[in-house]
Amino acid sequence: MNKLFSDRISDVPQSFIREILKVAIDPNIISFAGGLPNRDLFPVAALKKATNDVFDSAGKDILQYSNTEGYLPLREYIAARYKKHEGLDIDPADILITSGSQQGLDLLGKTLLNEGDDVIIEEPGYLGAIQAFSVYKSKFNPVPVSSDGLDVVALEEVLTKVKAKLFYAVPNFQNPSGVSYPEQNRHAVAAALAKSSTLIIEDNPYGDLRFSGKQATSFKALIPEQTVLLGSFSKTVVPAFRLGWIVAPKALMEKLVIAKQASDLHTNYFSQRVLFEFLSQNDLDAHVANIIKVYGEQKNAMERAIKKYFPAEVRCTEPEGGMFLWATLPEGMDARALFDVAIVEKVAFVPGAPFYVSKTETNTLRLNFSSVDPATIEEGIKRLGRVIKSQL
Secondary structure (H helix, E strand, O other): OHHHOOHHHHOOOOOHHHHHHHHOOOOOOEEOOOOOOOHHHOOHHHHHHHHHHHHHHHHHHHHOOOOOOOOHHHHHHHHHHHHHHHOOOOOHHHEEEEEHHHHHHHHHHHHHOOOOOEEEEEEOOOHHHHHHHHOOOOEEEEEEEEOOEEOHHHHHHHHHHOOOOEEEEOOOOOOOOOOOOOHHHHHHHHHHHHOOOOEEEEEOOOOOOEOOOOOOOOHHHHOHHHEEEEEEOOOOOOOOOOEEEEEOOHHHHHHHHHHHHHHHOOOOHHHHHHHHHHHHHOOHHHHHHHHHHHHHHHHHHHHHHHHHHOOOOOEEOOOOEOOEEEEEOOOOOOHHHHHHHHHHOOEEOEEOHHHOOOOOOOOEEEEEOOOOOHHHHHHHHHHHHHHHHHHO
């Protein structure tokens, strides 16, 4: 049977997080494992109204095939939002609506990568990007990321050794660590990349979810011709619509459109129309402000519980936004082995190893706070703290 499968798919690892979620589905388990938005914040009534209204106004049209690039008014809305929030002048023609930003990663891999091509990624890095680029048999060059941002010295070293096609980064509230690149660090990263031909893929699914601190400059403003932007409505509206986008230079956009046509012709047109109707009828900033309030309270609850229940030897990041917090256990403690014990105590997290491309064991783990209420967070962290202490 193995001869049936392509080399490409045979070498791609399963999503470890998806496998963990199967274990954590037990309702008695307090799960910090998922990267799920809080379902209680989904604008159900407003989306129901938008759906009915778009059926009444557009009828049969919303059920037809559409163009590959995406619904133009929706692309114009995205462009206007970039201008309002980041001061970026984006041409709607340079925006491609995708089936979530995950498809954006796949289309970029399909368009840019040949087997053996070098790719720079953060370490730890987003598992979905590692999986997407693995399909195209790329060679990963990890660069450490920390609360100080990206390790610029390590980046420059990689850039001198290899001719990387792209550098994938989540500079705002990174998944999995929750850290953000400070302003000065972004300028240093941009200066290093400007000396090369490497594209930076700036993925920003959590950028709107800021609890504290100040927004830093997008790489699109620093090195515009080398920057590709990825965005998504999954964290600000709903994930089920699977609506994201790519912003790319025109020459690259032409190839991305071809790749998109080969994949699925166009993104779900009905969902695009419903989403745009919702955005037209409602204040997205006000909706996001409510999400920020709730997530901020949940993040604070997790940080308080960690200080109360975790051993002093455990170090944690202090994110200014997003959905994740990253913990580093004492040296020699394996988070994967800890997970097995934690499940018995009815609490789940994601061990850090899958977020690295060359490690099978690490003393790190990811905690999600967005989909668990403060009281449950305290109980879950209490359980986890007890498990960690038992393993010291």
